[in-house]
Amino acid sequence: MSVRPDARSRRQLALMLTPYLVGLVGLVLLPALVTLGLAFTEYDLLRPPTWVGLDNLTALTDDPIFRVALVNSLVFALVAVPLRVLVALGLALLLHRRALGVGSARGAALLPTAVPEIAYGLLWLWLFNPLYGPINQLLRTGGENGLTVLGRTPPQWLTDPTDARAAIILMSLFTMGETFVVLLAARRSLPRDVYEMAALEDATGWDVFRRITLPLMAPVLALLAVRDVVASLHFTFVPAFVVTDGGPPPYSTTYLSLFVYQTGFEYLRYGYAAAATLVMILLTVAAVVVQWRLFRRYRGFYRL
Amino acid sequence: MSGPDPGGLVLDGVSAAYRGTPVLHEVDLTVDRGELLVVLGPSGAGKSTVLRVVAGLEPVTGGRVRIAGRDVTGSRPGRRNVSMVFQSYALFPHLSVAENIAFGLEVRDVPRRTARERARAAAESVGCAALLDRRPGQLSGGERQRVALARALVREPDVFLLDEPLSNLDLALRVEMRAELRALHDRLGATMVHVTHDQTEALVLADRIAVLRDGRVEQVGTPDEIWRTPATRFVARFVGSPAMNLLPADGPVRPRGDSPPGALVTDTGRLEIGFRPEAVTLDAADGAPATVDRVEVVGEDAYAYLTLAGGEPVVARVPAVRRPHRDDSVRVGVRWADTHVFHAATGLRYRP
Numbered sequence: 241m242s243v244r245p246d247a248r249s250r251r252q253l254a255l256m257l258t259p260y261l262v263g264l265v266g267l268v269l270l271p272a273l274v275t276l277g278l279a280f281t282e283y284d285l286l287r288p289p290t291w292v293g294l295d296n297l298t299a300l301t302d303d304p305i306f307r308v309a310l311v312n313s314l315v316f317a318l319v320a321v322p323l324r325v326l327v328a329l330g331l332a333l334l335l336h337r338r339a340l341g342v343g344s345a346r347g348a349a350l351l352p353t354a355v356p357e358i359a360y361g362l363l364w365l366w367l368f369n370p371l372y373g374p375i376n377q378l379l380r381t382g383g384e385n386g387l388t389v390l391g392r393t394p395p396q397w398l399t400d401p402t403d404a405r406a407a408i409i410l411m412s413l414f415t416m417g418e419t420f421v422v423l424l425a426a427r428r429s430l431p432r433d434v435y436e437m438a439a440l441e442d443a444t445g446w447d448v449f450r451r452i453t454l455p456l457m458a459p460v461l462a463l464l465a466v467r468d469v470v471a472s473l474h475f476t477f478v479p480a481f482v483v484t485d486g487g488p489p490p491y492s493t494t495y496l497s498l499f500v501y502q503t504g505f506e507y508l509r510y511g512y513a514a515a516a517t518l519v520m521i522l523l524t525v526a527a528v529v530v531q532w533r534l535f536r537r538y539r540g541f542y543r544l
Numbered sequence: 545m546s547g548p549d550p551g552g553l554v555l556d557g558v559s560a561a562y563r564g565t566p567v568l569h570e571v572d573l574t575v576d577r578g579e580l581l582v583v584l585g586p587s588g589a590g591k592s593t594v595l596r597v598v599a600g601l602e603p604v605t606g607g608r609v610r611i612a613g614r615d616v617t618g619s620r621p622g623r624r625n626v627s628m629v630f631q632s633y634a635l636f637p638h639l640s641v642a643e644n645i646a647f648g649l650e651v652r653d654v655p656r657r658t659a660r661e662r663a664r665a666a667a668e669s670v671g672c673a674a675l676l677d678r679r680p681g682q683l684s685g686g687e688r689q690r691v692a693l694a695r696a697l698v699r700e701p702d703v704f705l706l707d708e709p710l711s712n713l714d715l716a717l718r719v720e721m722r723a724e725l726r727a728l729h730d731r732l733g734a735t736m737v738h739v740t741h742d743q744t745e746a747l748v749l750a751d752r753i754a755v756l757r758d759g760r761v762e763q764v765g766t767p768d769e770i771w772r773t774p775a776t777r778f779v780a781r782f783v784g785s786p787a788m789n790l791l792p793a794d795g796p797v798r799p800r801g802d803s804p805p806g807a808l809v810t811d812t813g814r815l816e817i818g819f820r821p822e823a824v825t826l827d828a829a830d831g832a833p834a835t836v837d838r839v840e841v842v843g844e845d846a847y848a849y850l851t852l853a854g855g856e857p858v859v860a861r862v863p864a865v866r867r868p869h870r871d872d873s874v875r876v877g878v879r880w881a882d883t884h885v886f887h888a889a890t891g892l893r894y895r896p
Binding site (some may be wrong): 426431433434436437438439440441442443444447451452455458 | 575599600601620622623624627628630632634636637639647648651652699747811
């Protein structure tokens with residue numbers, strides 16, 4: 241159905257695309273290619289890179305820290321991505337109707353995403369404080385001797401390995417604002433008469449969700465899940481950097497992104513970091529391809 | 545057919561509002577069991593609101609709704625045992641035709657196999673059994689229409705509500721589906737309320753027609769009554785195409801034959817006479833002089849658009865072979881027997 245542009249509009253198109261293409265090539269593609277090249281060298285930013293072939297990649301397979309970072313990242317993606325999408329979906333379904341206070345509630349749901357990342361991290365550093373932080377204060381209410389109601393020790397958020405990983409996931413749950421907005425729009429675009437039809441058939445809320453809302457929103461959910469998996473490699477960086485600094489030992493919250501950063505910029509092993517980046521990219525591509533195939537059946541649903 | 549039938553549908557002084565604006569004003573309607581009532585009116589008259597109030601999709605601000613003898617005024621839609629065919633059909637795009645039809649049964653926990661069998665039976669009765677495995681996106685407008693019908697009748701509801709179900713179909717298909725719908729109604733003996741703005745559809749389909757205007761019922765009657773004795777000027781003009789001619793009763797056209805009882809200009813106010821285009825003759829010796837503005841030929845018929853000497857427009861339907869031509873002078877005649885008389889101020893019918 242596409243119309244072949246004539247010569248003049250093609251020139252205009254080219255002109256308008258130029259700034260973007262210059263940026264894309266100069267700031268993204270070239271550095272990416274350089275990184276690809278550096279992955280096969282040893283480079284400390286001081287001396288010129290020297291070619292080492294596949295040494296960096298083989299070294300990665302034996303690197304216990306890299307392996308920990310890889311597992312941390314995978315676990316994070318497996319747990320945080322579904323949770324984030326679920327939280328966003330829940331909020332979108334709660335807040336899609338017009339009602340008193342819905343506007344403010346939507347704003348509140350969006351707000352954490354709008355806070356600058358470093359500030360957001362520092363905020364959580366205070367929230368997570370095991371002794372004075374509001375989270376543990378809350379968990380201790382009703383309990384005795386600094387224990388929870390159930391007599392358990394409240395989480396040692398930033399010093400216990402498991403609790404720290406949970407803390408990073410908890411932090412990520414509140415930054416699902418974009419996902420929330422997209423799902424809100426998706427829900428609001430669903431035809432009203434289909435829901436009225438369901439009401440006439442006396443379908444329960446659960447039936448409506450399971451048989452109508454979920455399948456109709458599945459294509460959007462699938463797309464957001466794919467996006468979130470890719471993004472999860474990024475949004476682990478700042479929390480791990482600001483709040484936990486990759487700890488507590490042994491590297492409990494060192495994710496691939498932080499691993500690359502520390503290797504490159506703190507230990508000046510640029511070639512090695514580039515090799516890790518390469519692995520990260522390959523993993524991302526693999527994840528996207530797998531999900532795209534899983535969700536293929538959802539394409540074409542919108543043809544009414 | 546007199547008196548409310550407890551098996552049908554009763555609207556008793558029903559009022560409704562949309563965002564604070566009144567849409568229905570104390571509507572009284574009775575649909576007997578097995579009757580097909582067509583709600584006819586222009587857009588914005590509140591036709592769809594009548595259906596939505598019956599279905600429970602819209603709350604009433606006054607009055608009661610009774611279905612099959614039960615007062616359902618406050619009941620939620622699923623508890624009213626009504627089926628609705630939406631103008632858009634409202635098919636579930638992600639479900640197959642079979643799943644669409646069986647939806648209402650499955651959410652009511654009818655066993656899956658029974659539900660599928662009944663869905664197939666319903667599909668067969670409206671001629672879409674061959675489509676059971678398709679999805680709505682793969683169907684034509686007419687096929688979707690059939691699926692929506694099958695979905696409405698699979699559950700054997702007390703009342704069928706049809707919201708302009710034929711309006712998205714092309715003319716030929718509309719005529720075909722109209723006949724099928726009527727046949728289906730007669731076969732099922734179903735109580736149906738059918739909303740449309742198409743007067744032909746109403747006249748062809750209905751047992752009775754309720755003409756709605758600005759949220760009020762103007763007239764309820766058989767198609768014959770609506771056509772022959774329109775209760776108001778609005779009904780007279782809305783039903784019939786081209787619309788009925790309307791002139792002041794003491795105006796240029798003096799109908800022939802026995803004049804109606806009573807004086808033409810009464811102390812209750814001025815009167816208007818209405819006559820349909822087919823009642824007009826163009827060669828009456830004592831007729832009112834008029835000139836022909838334009839002529840439309842529609843097969844055997846021709847519509848002549850005339851202007852009387854005083855500037856009043858009149859439309860005449862004449863056989864195409866005897867049609868006048870543009871700028872011809874004609875003499876407009878009509879017989880008293882073919883006229884309708886209305887109060888100019890109220891628009892109400894003046895004589896029986």
